Amino acid sequence: MDITFIDETTKLSADNLKEVENLLQFAADFLKISEDTELSVTFMDNAGIQVINRDYRGKDVPTDVISFALEEEGEDELPIIFDEDEEIFPRNLGDLMISTERAAEQAEEYGHTFERELGFLAVHGFLHLNGYDHMEPEDEKEMFGLQKEILDAYGLKR
DSSP states (O other), X not given: OEEEEEESSOOSOHHHHHXXXXXXXXXXXXXXXXXXXXXXXXXXXXXXXXXXXXXXXXXOSOOSEEEEETTSOOTTXXXXXXXXXGOOSOEEEEEEEEEXXXXXXXXXXXXXXXXXXXXXXXXXXXXXXXXXXXXXXXXXXXXXXXXXXXXXXXTOOO
Protein backbone atom coordinates (compact mmCIF):
# COMPACT_ATOMS: atom_id res chain seq x y z
CA MET A 1 0.00 0.00 0.00
CA ASP A 2 1.27 3.44 -0.90
CA ILE A 3 0.90 5.92 1.97
CA THR A 4 1.63 9.62 1.61
CA PHE A 5 2.48 11.34 4.89
CA ILE A 6 2.16 15.07 5.45
CA ASP A 7 3.40 16.36 8.81
CA GLU A 8 2.11 19.91 9.17
CA THR A 9 3.35 19.97 12.77
CA THR A 10 6.98 19.07 11.92
CA LYS A 11 7.10 17.63 15.45
CA LEU A 12 6.88 13.92 14.69
CA SER A 13 10.09 11.94 14.62
CA ALA A 14 11.09 9.70 11.73
CA ASP A 15 10.45 6.81 14.13
CA ASN A 16 6.87 8.01 14.77
CA LEU A 17 6.17 8.17 11.03
CA LYS A 18 7.77 4.78 10.36
CA GLU A 19 5.77 3.17 13.18
CA VAL A 20 2.48 4.54 11.83
CA GLU A 21 3.43 3.37 8.34
CA ASN A 22 4.31 -0.13 9.62
CA LEU A 23 1.06 -0.33 11.57
CA LEU A 24 -1.09 0.79 8.63
CA GLN A 25 0.69 -1.69 6.34
CA PHE A 26 0.00 -4.40 8.93
CA ALA A 27 -3.67 -3.35 9.12
CA ALA A 28 -3.91 -3.42 5.32
CA ASP A 29 -2.49 -6.95 5.25
CA PHE A 30 -4.86 -7.93 8.08
CA LEU A 31 -7.84 -6.72 6.01
CA LYS A 32 -6.38 -8.20 2.80
CA ILE A 33 -6.23 -4.79 1.10
CA SER A 34 -4.63 -4.86 -2.35
CA GLU A 35 -1.02 -3.66 -2.53
CA ASP A 36 -1.88 -1.11 -5.22
CA THR A 37 -4.04 0.84 -2.78
CA GLU A 38 -3.26 4.43 -1.78
CA LEU A 39 -4.12 6.75 1.09
CA SER A 40 -2.78 9.90 2.67
CA VAL A 41 -2.23 10.72 6.32
CA THR A 42 -1.88 14.33 7.48
CA PHE A 43 -0.69 15.15 10.98
CA MET A 44 -1.84 18.54 12.23
CA ASP A 45 -2.44 20.54 15.39
CA ASN A 46 -5.75 21.14 17.16
CA ALA A 47 -6.35 24.46 15.40
CA GLY A 48 -5.95 22.88 11.96
CA ILE A 49 -8.19 19.91 12.63
CA GLN A 50 -10.80 22.19 14.24
CA VAL A 51 -11.15 24.11 10.96
CA ILE A 52 -11.70 20.87 9.04
CA ASN A 53 -14.10 19.55 11.68
CA ARG A 54 -16.07 22.82 11.51
CA ASP A 55 -16.10 23.13 7.72
CA TYR A 56 -16.88 19.50 6.87
CA ARG A 57 -18.69 18.15 9.91
CA GLY A 58 -20.32 21.27 11.37
CA LYS A 59 -18.54 20.79 14.73
CA ASP A 60 -16.44 23.80 15.76
CA VAL A 61 -14.14 21.89 18.14
CA PRO A 62 -10.85 20.06 17.69
CA THR A 63 -11.11 16.30 17.31
CA ASP A 64 -8.57 13.49 17.27
CA VAL A 65 -8.98 11.93 13.80
CA ILE A 66 -11.06 12.66 10.71
CA SER A 67 -11.41 10.28 7.77
CA PHE A 68 -12.45 11.25 4.26
CA ALA A 69 -13.27 8.03 2.42
CA LEU A 70 -13.13 8.47 -1.34
CA GLU A 71 -15.16 5.34 -1.95
CA GLU A 72 -18.05 6.61 0.15
CA GLU A 73 -20.76 8.36 -1.80
CA GLY A 74 -21.91 11.71 -0.51
CA GLU A 75 -25.40 13.06 -0.81
CA ASP A 76 -26.39 13.69 -4.44
CA GLU A 77 -23.15 12.13 -5.75
CA LEU A 78 -23.10 9.60 -8.52
CA PRO A 79 -20.80 6.59 -8.18
CA ILE A 80 -17.78 6.30 -10.45
CA ILE A 81 -17.87 2.83 -11.95
CA PHE A 82 -15.23 1.23 -14.14
CA ASP A 83 -15.54 -2.09 -15.91
CA GLU A 84 -13.60 -4.75 -14.03
CA ASP A 85 -11.07 -5.04 -16.84
CA GLU A 86 -10.63 -1.25 -16.95
CA GLU A 87 -8.94 -0.81 -13.58
CA ILE A 88 -6.33 1.67 -14.72
CA PHE A 89 -6.01 3.57 -11.47
CA PRO A 90 -4.88 2.29 -8.09
CA ARG A 91 -7.57 2.14 -5.44
CA ASN A 92 -7.49 5.31 -3.33
CA LEU A 93 -9.05 4.87 0.10
CA GLY A 94 -8.97 8.57 0.96
CA ASP A 95 -7.42 10.84 3.55
CA LEU A 96 -6.80 10.65 7.28
CA MET A 97 -6.19 13.72 9.38
CA ILE A 98 -4.79 13.19 12.88
CA SER A 99 -4.28 15.85 15.53
CA THR A 100 -0.97 15.14 17.25
CA GLU A 101 -1.94 17.58 20.02
CA ARG A 102 -5.15 15.67 20.69
CA ALA A 103 -3.23 12.38 20.54
CA ALA A 104 -0.81 13.65 23.22
CA GLU A 105 -3.70 14.87 25.39
CA GLN A 106 -5.56 11.56 25.10
CA ALA A 107 -2.41 9.49 25.74
CA GLU A 108 -1.97 11.31 29.04
CA GLU A 109 -5.68 11.06 29.85
CA TYR A 110 -5.79 7.30 29.14
CA GLY A 111 -2.43 6.55 30.77
CA HIS A 112 -0.58 5.13 27.78
CA THR A 113 2.13 6.31 25.41
CA PHE A 114 1.82 8.90 22.68
CA GLU A 115 2.93 6.23 20.19
CA ARG A 116 0.10 3.92 21.25
CA GLU A 117 -2.49 6.69 20.89
CA LEU A 118 -1.12 7.73 17.51
CA GLY A 119 -1.32 4.12 16.34
CA PHE A 120 -4.83 3.72 17.72
CA LEU A 121 -6.04 6.83 15.89
CA ALA A 122 -4.38 5.73 12.64
CA VAL A 123 -6.06 2.30 12.76
CA HIS A 124 -9.38 3.83 13.82
CA GLY A 125 -9.33 6.22 10.85
CA PHE A 126 -8.10 3.47 8.52
CA LEU A 127 -11.09 1.30 9.44
CA HIS A 128 -13.42 4.22 8.67
CA LEU A 129 -11.78 4.54 5.24
CA ASN A 130 -12.62 0.88 4.71
CA GLY A 131 -16.31 1.29 5.46
CA TYR A 132 -16.43 0.51 9.19
CA ASP A 133 -18.42 2.77 11.48
CA HIS A 134 -19.63 2.98 15.06
CA MET A 135 -22.93 4.83 14.76
CA GLU A 136 -25.03 1.82 15.79
CA PRO A 137 -24.21 -0.48 18.74
CA GLU A 138 -23.81 -3.52 16.48
CA ASP A 139 -21.46 -1.64 14.12
CA GLU A 140 -19.51 -0.23 17.07
CA LYS A 141 -18.98 -3.71 18.48
CA GLU A 142 -17.69 -4.96 15.12
CA MET A 143 -15.40 -1.98 14.46
CA PHE A 144 -13.95 -1.71 17.96
CA GLY A 145 -13.46 -5.48 18.11
CA LEU A 146 -11.56 -5.44 14.82
CA GLN A 147 -9.58 -2.39 15.93
CA LYS A 148 -8.50 -4.18 19.14
CA GLU A 149 -7.68 -7.35 17.21
CA ILE A 150 -5.40 -5.45 14.80
CA LEU A 151 -3.66 -3.46 17.54
CA ASP A 152 -3.16 -6.56 19.71
CA ALA A 153 -1.87 -8.66 16.79
CA TYR A 154 0.57 -5.87 15.93
CA GLY A 155 1.66 -5.71 19.58
CA LEU A 156 0.45 -2.19 20.34
CA LYS A 157 -1.45 -2.76 23.56
CA ARG A 158 -2.56 -0.36 26.25
